Amino acid sequence: MVKSIYAYLIVGLILLGIYILYTGSVSMMELILGAIVGFSVAYIFTDEWIKKPSKLNLRRLSILIAYALKYFTVIEAKAHWSVVKAILSPKPSLKPAIVRVPYRVSDEYAIVTIANSITNTPGTVVVDVSEDKKALFVHWLFAEVTEDEEARKHISAEFESWAKLIFEG
Amino acid sequence: MKSSTHAAISVTVALIFALTVAIALIKLGFAGPWVTQNINLANMFLTGVPVPHSCCFSASPEVVTSVIWDERGIDTFYETSVLFLAIIGTLYVLAGTFKARPTPEGMTLIVRVISKLVAPIIIVVSLSVALHGHLTPGGGFQGGAIFAVAPVLLLAGWGSSKLLSLGFERDTLLSLRVTGVLLIALTGIGTLIIGLLKGVNAYVFLNQPKPQAPIGYLGWISTPWGNIVLGGTLILLNIFEFLAVAAGFTLAILAVDSSGGGKE
Numbered sequence: 361m362v363k364s365i366y367a368y369l370i371v372g373l374i375l376l377g378i379y380i381l382y383t384g385s386v387s388m389m390e391l392i393l394g395a396i397v398g399f400s401v402a403y404i405f406t407d408e409w410i411k412k413p414s415k416l417n418l419r420r421l422s423i424l425i426a427y428a429l430k431y432f433t434v435i436e437a438k439a440h441w442s443v444v445k446a447i448l449s450p451k452p453s454l455k456p457a458i459v460r461v462p463y464r465v466s467d468e469y470a471i472v473t474i475a476n477s478i479t480n481t482p483g484t485v486v487v488d489v490s491e492d493k494k495a496l497f498v499h500w501l502f503a504e505v506t507e508d509e510e511a512r513k514h515i516s517a518e519f520e521s522w523a524k525l526i527f528e529g
Numbered sequence: 530m531k532s533s534t535h536a537a538i539s540v541t542v543a544l545i546f547a548l549t550v551a552i553a554l555i556k557l558g559f560a561g562p563w564v565t566q567n568i569n570l571a572n573m574f575l576t577g578v579p580v581p582h583s584c585c586f587s588a589s590p591e592v593v594t595s596v597i598w599d600e601r602g603i604d605t606f607y608e609t610s611v612l613f614l615a616i617i618g619t620l621y622v623l624a625g626t627f628k629a630r631p632t633p634e635g636m637t638l639i640v641r642v643i644s645k646l647v648a649p650i651i652i653v654v655s656l657s658v659a660l661h662g663h664l665t666p667g668g669g670f671q672g673g674a675i676f677a678v679a680p681v682l683l684l685a686g687w688g689s690s691k692l693l694s695l696g697f698e699r700d701t702l703l704s705l706r707v708t709g710v711l712l713i714a715l716t717g718i719g720t721l722i723i724g725l726l727k728g729v730n731a732y733v734f735l736n737q738p739k740p741q742a743p744i745g746y747l748g749w750i751s752t753p754w755g756n757i758v759l760g761g762t763l764i765l766l767n768i769f770e771f772l773a774v775a776a777g778f779t780l781a782i783l784a785v786d787s788s789g790g791g792k793e
Contacts, residue, residue, distance in 0.1 A: 371649075375649060375650070375653050378650055378653050378654070379653050379654075379656070379657055382653070382654050382657050383657050383661065387754065387755070388752070388754045389757045393660055394657075397653055397656045397657070397660075398653060401649045401652050401653055401656075402649070404649070404695055404696060405645070405648065405649040405695075408645045408695075409645070409646065409649075468638055468641075468642050469642065471638055471639075471642075472638065472639050472642040472643065475638075475639050476639070486639070488637060489637040489638050489639060491638055
């Protein structure tokens with residue numbers, strides 16, 4: 361079932377893009393086949409992917425791209441560097457602990473963005489999510505602080521502000 | 530027995546087996562750095578399949594798929610039938626236990642969101658693999674097996690109620706599966722029927738015209754943008770095999786899950 365044609369077109373085009381990317385060749389035949397495949401699969405999954413089509417816009421997309429650029433260059437590099445230092449130093453100052461990190465977003469994509477941003481940076485891994493307590497449980501290699509709010513400031517505050525801009529508001 | 534002893538014995542047995550096979554292949558002259566020639570059968574297919582008017586021309590650059598669906602088509606049909614019967618058997622054994630269960634506990638929001646994001650991408654990739662079976666490595670069975678990963682992920686994250694609400698219902702899947710196998714059989718005997726009607730020689734699972742059998746399937750379409758290669762029966766058989774395998778695996782996974790094997 362498809363509730364919104366706008367969302368259906370976007371999901372269908374994304375799937376067509378994935379089809380062409382995976383097939384690795386662009387021709388008339390591939391575009392027609394890819395469109396048939398992409399829009400048929402989109403017919404089943406559009407409502408799963410997009411609950412509120414009115415939230416899809418270019419502003420959010422450009423913020424997402426900006427976040428991806430910053431995340432995969434600056435943030436990742438910093439996190440890798442701290443782990444590299446710990447690995448190479450003869451006496452690393454490790455303080456492994458599992459801390460509770462509260463979040464204040466409600467959109468499911470926003471929560472997953474925060475969780476995966478935390479997991480993908482070296483040194484921190486999300487081990488569980490509590491949806492009723494609105495908190496992530498994070499294994500942290502350098503747990504300088506263990507209070508919820510302090511840990512949030514160190515680990516996820518930046519990710520959360522980006523996720524809020526992209527998926528909420 | 531301790532698990533370490535177990536592991537040691539398994540590794541030793543596997544190594545001895547691998548060494549025996551390697552030594553046998555070298556002794557028989559099939560392997561080793563000094564073997565520079567293919568066996569005759571391989572040469573026959575490698576030189577025959579891409580050449581028009583040769584005995585085993587398949588109108589497709591993919592030699593492996595050609596051998597599987599053209600030269601050995603009837604063999605592959607029986608392999609598909611074996612899988613078909615195996616799945617019928619699974620459903621028969623688990624009959625009556627088929628019902629939707631609620632969302633499994635213990636799966637976090639992350640698993641649920643990522644599985645619903647990845648599932649359609651897996652399905653698109655599986656269709657690409659199946660539709661290009663006559664051009665690149667892959668084909669109907671491989672595509673169908675990739676497809677089955679999507680319901681497995683959705684089952685893990687959401688439970689079978691989600692799959693049912695998306696349209697993966699038992700009767701739909703069963704009809705798709707039967708349709709797939711039937712269409713494979715029909716494609717196989719299609720040339721035979723036309724041959725009988727026209728009064729010319731034809732074979733079962735005949736793809737391109739042969740010297741003794743002058744009829745065959747459409748190998749390619751010429752368009753202003755270039756030729757579209759179809760490979761005769763190859764693209765049809767790959768699509769039908771994809772239907773049969775994808776629906777069959779999904780059915781088997783749903784049946785095993787709903788019988789309580791998916792969760793303990």
